[in-house]
Amino acid sequence: MELAFYLSSLVAVLATVGVITGTNPVHAIVYLIVSLIAVALVFFALGAPFAGALEIIVYAGAIMVLFVFVVMMLNLHPDAEREQTWTHPRYWLGPSVLALVLLAALVALLGQGGVGETIDGELLTAKAVGMTLFGPWLMVVELSAILLLAALVTASHVGRRSNPLRNNENRGGTP
Amino acid sequence: MMAMAVILSFLFPLVGTLILAFSAGRLGPRASATVGVGSVGLAALATLWAVLTHTGGSQGVTLWNWISVGDFQPTIGLAVDGLTLVMMSVITGVGFLIHLFAAWYMTGEAGITRFYAWMNLFVFSMLLLVLGDNLLLLFLGWEGVGLCSYGLIGYYYQNSANGQAAFKAFVVTRIGDVFLALGLFLIFMELGTLDIATILARAPELWEPGSTTANLAALLVLGGALGKSAQVPLHTWLPDAMAGPTPVSALIHAATMVTAGVYLIARLNGLFLLAPDVMLLVGVIGAASLLLAAFAALAQTDIKRVLAYSTMSQIGYMFLALGVGAFDAAIFHLVTHAFFKALLFLSAGAVIISCHHEQDMGKLGGLWRKLPVAYGGFIVGGAALVALPLVTAGFFSKDEILWQAMAADQTGLLIVGLLGAVLTGLYTVRLILGTFHGEPGSDHARHPEPGTNVFTHHLPLVVLAVLSTFIGAWIYPGLGELFPQAPGETTDSGHTLLQVLAMGAAIAGLALAGWLFLMRRQWLDDIARKGAGARLWTLWHHAWGFDALFDRVLVRPWQWSVRMLRFDFINMIMNLPAVVARVFNAGLVRAQNGRTRSYALVMVFGATLILVALALAPGGGA
Amino acid sequence: MNGIPMEHGLILASILFSLGLAGLMLRRSMLFVLMSLEVMLNSAALAFVVGATAWNQPDGQAMFLLVITLAAAEASVGLALMIQLYQRFRSLDLDVASRMRG
């Protein structure tokens, strides 16, 4: 179990590095999918198979497909991305160091405290999660339903391609 | 009865001022002159009435309570005694003659109304000064005199030099006034009153003679007197004050203003007697002014400036007298000086107007035939100034002063006085010779237009000329009983010797002058033109360089600081927060560069900072 | 070996979180930015699952579910906006959309 955890952790980290450093959108998406699957494996290793399954189905499956779809739709090419300059240290050094410092601070804090709990990989079934969700958390589920509705409406409104009035475009954005 | 007369005497000039001021140019020159001269004339009559009805001693009348807070109870109240009446007579009498002469002098000038309004106010202020029964009211008149001198010296306001002179006169005398004010504060604090009679009564009870407080109080009052009476070192305004019309100079020098200091010290005699050191200082300052001014008068070319320095010199005599405790002698000289100095100034005015405003001795000369009245005035006045023995008023008063100095064993002062008498002869002769004899220096002097008006031109000159002779000395009543005993009253030994000495000095002066200016003219001019002589001449011409000294020590640093501070550096410092805010604003706005990435960067930076701080905090912040 | 220390799970989440942040700060393309955001949300979700398994509770996993819901919603709206961005500027470069500043 432990081995699986650390191994898939390593994969997840490496794949994520690939995501943020990639230049080809499609490659990056594939890296991200790998990363997500690795995290799903971590979930399995931790004893949360339900979460792992959802990770693969919803995240890697649904959301990432959406990304791929959009990338295909926009017909993006690696060269379409204008990030010529970003290889220069001046551009990546600062943010990277910042992220590292943040990480270091977090790790230091994690090392300072804690309750000494360990994860022994005991399984937690989907039923338990379901009982919680549709028991006391029912209101939360309802709220997330409205959240999805809102996202749907937003996406459908913003995603409109056609302009009702073509000349409208000239009106907006005048300085 | 007398109260009524006294009130009327100062009310007339006030009413005159008000009428003139609010006529707003609706009165013609004649009407203005009539009002202006008439009001002072009426005041003189009222004064005469007061003198006649005066029954001796000190009489007071309180008009109303001015301020009343706790102990601070100054009133608007008048006190009349012999000294007051003498002063009033001089002010209104001589003042009236000067006003009358001014009616001739000012003919055709613009702003006659303004002139007379100021003149009347001048007389009013001076009357208030001598009438006030408390020091605050006296101070009111004191300041009023200063303001009027400002208005009159700057009468020809379109020439900025005149404005400067007026300005200087006011500010320099104001410096003296501040000392007087401080003296008032001290006296009030120590004695709890400002009433003059009470002060004189209480001071000896509360103050030890020669104590610090008494010395300080006397010193401060003296400071005020120095400013008004143009004594060293606050004398520099006086020669410049000649910028005003000549009647104004006459009024300032003879009847009002400069005599105020003498009056003040005489009035507060009790105070000064408690401070012998300061008394001595008064005498020394008087002697110094006397000599200094006499030398300066020797080197002047402007006739009015000669007269101005002579005034300063004569006031020096008065201070000398005050310094040796001869208050009566000082007032006596004040009176006679008022007569002959008014005469001299008015005569000078007659010359100046006749010669189309020419007052440089170098450009005058040879006028004695063409301007007989003025010449006569100069001769009589000059004689009085020189103290020509027996026939002139000046002789009697000056002799009295010198005698008192001698009686007080102040040999130094006596010698200075005698030396001054010699010098007086010198510069007087030089003045008369330069103006009336010799060759005319300019066309103006060749074709003068003599004054012909009997009433406004001849009458004042003649009356003053008469008063400048022994008659003037005659009518002085003598105020000995008002003042503490003068040193000369206890003894009479050596008086004759002194009189001889004084006569000798006056005559010696005249003789020396005659010899120098008539026989050795060329030799004198040569000396004055080169080497040490020239330097001395320049030094005397600029009255020992006091102006330059003050310019360097006071005026320039002042102007420099005004220039430096003009931009309000404290305010600039207070504006620093605004500058800081601006800098911060610029910095913060730079961060708003519109890029989502850098927004995220800043946000993460903030979060990181907090987390690092937490991680570094002892015990993780717990 | 008796189980994985909770710290390790959380450190993994932290690493992923930091990587997501780095991506967010580094990348100009909105696509990559959105992906970085997914990584960050995912790392938070991981942390919840770690907590849930450590305490052996269902709550954390329920929370995980909510996070996924949010991620999906976020992605859909984000992608819709991205399409608009592309239509307007013919580019996914976020720096182009920086007309408001100051």
Next chain:
Amino acid sequence: MLTLESLIAILPLIIVATTAVVVMLGIAWQRHHAVTALVTAGGLVLALLSVPVASGALSSPPLMTMDGLAIMGSVLVLLCALVTVALSHHYLTGYIGPREEFYLLLLCAVTGALGLVASDHLATLFISLELLSMPLYGMLAYSFRAERSLEAGIKYLVLSAAATAFLLFGMALIYARTGRMDLAGLAAGLAATPDPWTLAGAVLMVVGLGFKLSIVPFHLWTPDVYQGGPAPATIFLATVSKLAVFLVLLRLIMVAPIFDSEWLRSLFTMLALITMLGGNLLALFQPNLKRLLGYSSIAHFGYLLVAIVVGGQLAVETTGVYLITYLVTTLAAFGVVTMVSSPFGGEDAAGLHHYRGLFWRRPWLAAVMTVSFLSLAGIPLTAGFIGKFYVIALGVSDARWWLVGSIVAGSAIGLFYYLRVMVTLYMPEPGMRRRDAVHDWGSRVGGLTLMVVAVLILVIGVYPGPVIDWVVGLSGVS
């Protein structure tokens, strides 16, 4: 347990959510702007009326609470939403394109806000916050054809999502440490001294919430989003969103002991200081009114952070009163912008030059603007002064001199730009092209609402008694 009775406690939320569904169905059936607005407003009014009923409920559903703070929050959220609806109606009348979705999104967001103020559990907190934010992306980018609106939407989405990630990570850390997510549980679990995990979690949560409140240094999005979004969306963002988030932050402070640690207090003090000063300094020379109001709102939340630092009974009262004054003021200020911007479909008329000489064209509108800016500046006889008075009183009562000092300094700096705006309204009109409110703005619903709000500013400023009493009555709980 979720019983029917406990549902009564969240009746307003249910009514609003139902209205959202009704509006959605309405859109699907037949689009009609006025009717949609009316239905929305009706739903909000109904919800408002149900608040007293809800407050009488004996129990509340799990993960939620309906205490005084929540009731206060609900009422304020609903009122602000109502005003926003009225102004939106005015604004959208001039909008070309589908208008009805805006109301739908707004209702969803209101649901989120109502949930947020009533949340008693990290899950509710989180999901409500997202429910509040998600529609806002849409609202901000609503007129996405205008570049700036789109830009605003994207910026807010990206940064807000990042902030959410921070918030979630923080929650996860706290959860990992305590194993509890309900606030009562947290309180119980952390009764002992706080430890680094929970503090780190709390800090990360503060980052997430601080972003929404635009606390310096998490504030940079504010001006851009304020400027780019359509005026009603900005209004909603500036009022409802901030109000709800602040209340939930306050609740965390009040309930959970980790947020009460000395270290966090000093952190909040620092944040308050730099937020007050930073917000005001940023606004100094800003020529764009909407950006300026953005900066000003940063500063105002800096002042309000004093309540977080001090805590306690008076802090809750202060928060209530200050929020009320801030809300009426902000509504009025943005309301004027809405009025002037409405007739045009393009970018909002926010440049200061648009307002030059407004007084001589639209005196009453300019008067409303003046009153609101006076109130922002905290000048007596306006509501803003009462708010500022409370905050200073709070700071003084706890002897927090640094905070008090920087409130004074901040106010002084703030005056500079508030006055700049105010005097512009009265300057002579320039000859240049200008934009203007429609002639009969005052007789329209939006205009009337605006007038009422402006009058409210003055009424609260002159006679704040009732408002204070109301807040005092509600702040006794929790």
Next chain:
Amino acid sequence: MILVWLILIPFLGGLLSWQAERWSEHAPRWIALGTMLFVLVISIFLWLTGDFSLPVDGNSQWLLEWRAPWIPRFGIEIHLALDGLSLILVALTGFLGTLAVLCSWREIVQRVGFFHLNLLFILGGVVGVFLALDLFLFFLFWEMMLVPMYFLIALWGHSGSPGQTRIRAATRFFIYTQASGLLMLVAILALVFVHFSNTGELSFSYDALRGTDVPEPLAFWLMLGFFVAFAVKLPVVPFHGWLPDAHAQAPTAGSVDLAGILLKTAAYGIIRFALPLFPEQSEAFAPVAMTLGLVGIIYGAVLACGQQDIKRLIAYTSISHMGFVLIALYSGSELAIQGAIILMVAHAFSSAGLFILSGQLYERIHSRDMRVMGGLWSRIPVLPGFTLCFVAASLGMPITANFVGEFMILFGTFPGAPVVVVIASVGLVLAAIYSLLLMQRVHYGPEYRTGPLKGPDAREYGMMLTLLALTIAVGLYPQPLLDTTAAVSAPIAELFTGGADLAARAGEVN
């Protein structure tokens, strides 16, 4: 209730004149004039009927009092009260308000209604300051009058260099006073909370807070909070930066109000609040305050000499004069405090006169720059004479009220602080310099341009004459004023010596 009306009348009048612009251009002027005259008449009526003797034990020190609850949560009341000092200042407000309306008659031609709205709101606020006794209410009025003043300067100010400077001046004025006002609010609140922790009662009432026992270091800071607020408005030197700009840019009416009454609110505040609330701290602070006063006297005078703008010159002289007032207030001498009150009134007259005169000059030659003046004496009838009179008043010439004020201050302060008086006396010389400099540059010297200018009309003449008559009347017979305020000044003066007396008495007992 009459007190409420005193405050309300200007406000109502202001609203009325704003709306009256619809009827005619002159309607707002007449309404404003009537309003201010009404206030003046009421206050004079109160003066004539009032009894201003020292209160006998148990009697209220107030002539009139009115209170109503306002914000019970904090124990805030609407508490108005009137005593001799307030009455004189209210009457002064009414009088100068009338003048302000009159002197704008010709000067303001644009947006007349709104102008008078602002003007009357300022005056209403000022009256409120003079009457309010509840500290919250006092602060409220204190801040409230700033807004209309701001508009007055910013909108009707002289457009010197293009547009911006007057707004800057107005903004600076506002920020200075508001920021310092907030410090005062902090001090008030701290005082209230200390009182609360002492007694358990929240109250902003003057009477309740007076005896509050504040722990030592805090008390000093609180006193400083009050002092700074008043020091800014007085103004005391480091805080004077707003004044010259505000004066120079303000319309005549604004300058008149500013110099005539707004500055006096500060002195009033010190007398009414700063000293009685913190007597011991104030006494300890007195040397510093006096030093600041001295710095103000000298610094203001020196700067006045360096100005080119006639209104800036007058503004700096105000700083100098207010230095005297500050010295007096902290002298602990009844005579000096009475003198300060007289000087306040006198300065109101003389500076108002000078400002109105410079306004009239501006109407004629369209400049305030003294470099383009000179020789005006021959070009304008009458006005130069009035200028000389007010200049004389400004330099403290006897006969004028300024002399009485300044000398009472110096007489009163001398026993306690002779060194201060000596240095302050230098200010008398400097006063002469700057005052005559004004005269010199404007009216004397060669004519800068030729051609006669219009003399004053009846309105201008009347204003000048009234001011001059009042200046001289107070200068010659200030007793009615002194009697009215005696009951106020005496207790204030006792505050300082009170501690010493008690200590001395305690010594005797032991």
